[in-house]
Amino acid sequence: MGQLSVITSAAADEICEFSFDKQFSEHTGFRSLYTRCESLKMRAAEDDANVVLAVTGGRNIIGFAVLAYPEPYQRWVRLEPRVMMEVKAIEVIRDWRKMGVGAALLKSMLSHPEVEEKIIYMVGYTWTWDLSGTKMSGSQYRKMMIRLFQPFQFNECVTNEPNICLDPDNLFMCRIGKNVSARLRDDFKWLLFGVNPR
Numbered sequence: 001m002g003q004l005s006v007i008t009s010a011a012a013d014e015i016c017e018f019s020f021d022k023q024f025s026e027h028t029g030f031r032s033l034y035t036r037c038e039s040l041k042m043r044a045a046e047d048d049a050n051v052v053l054a055v056t057g058g059r060n061i062i063g064f065a066v067l068a069y070p071e072p073y074q075r076w077v078r079l080e081p082r083v084m085m086e087v088k089a090i091e092v093i094r095d096w097r098k099m100g101v102g103a104a105l106l107k108s109m110l111s112h113p114e115v116e117e118k119i120i121y122m123v124g125y126t127w128t129w130d131l132s133g134t135k136m137s138g139s140q141y142r143k144m145m146i147r148l149f150q151p152f153q154f155n156e157c158v159t160n161e162p163n164i165c166l167d168p169d170n171l172f173m174c175r176i177g178k179n180v181s182a183r184l185r186d187d188f189k190w191l192l193f194g195v196n197p198r
Helices: 037-044 101-109 140-150 182-193
Strands: 004-007 050-055 060-068 084-094 121-122 171-177
Touching: 004 101, 037 050, 037 060, 050 101, 060 101, 084 101, 101 140, 121 140, 140 171, 171 182
Parallel strands: 084 121
Antiparallel strands: 004 050, 050 060, 060 084, 121 171
């Protein structure tokens, strides 16, 4: 299958030197959130973003992860500027799953220099999961995602965010950095239920 390399903090101007493996777009029951290098390039150009690539053969992207600030319309930006960051994506093609690539991507993504100053969250929507490829139910896939993220100090959080509440198998997990203040931790607990911080 070829030697695997993990590239952390891929620069915007180097991302388009790589190409996506064809498996990212060939399955009818599943479509990747990112299918063009230009999409990753735009993310990599954002302040503090971390785009991580898993590459074989020197140029073939078989997995990727994206850490970036939430969109301006999301409730999480109301906590305090540049405190909350989102795991926008973590994906691995079918042929490379169950080989530890996802964990390697997540570990590299969390090498962000300010990780302990941030609240990092992930949202798992069932409609983005490759249920047909894994032959899992939504509940089983959800448990798999929890097993992937928990070793990296992510914990499941209850929230009333409407999009997350659309499906009971949707998942919201957070990692609170050890240097996040007690005030921000308390404000975040309120924000989970839509109450604006002080």
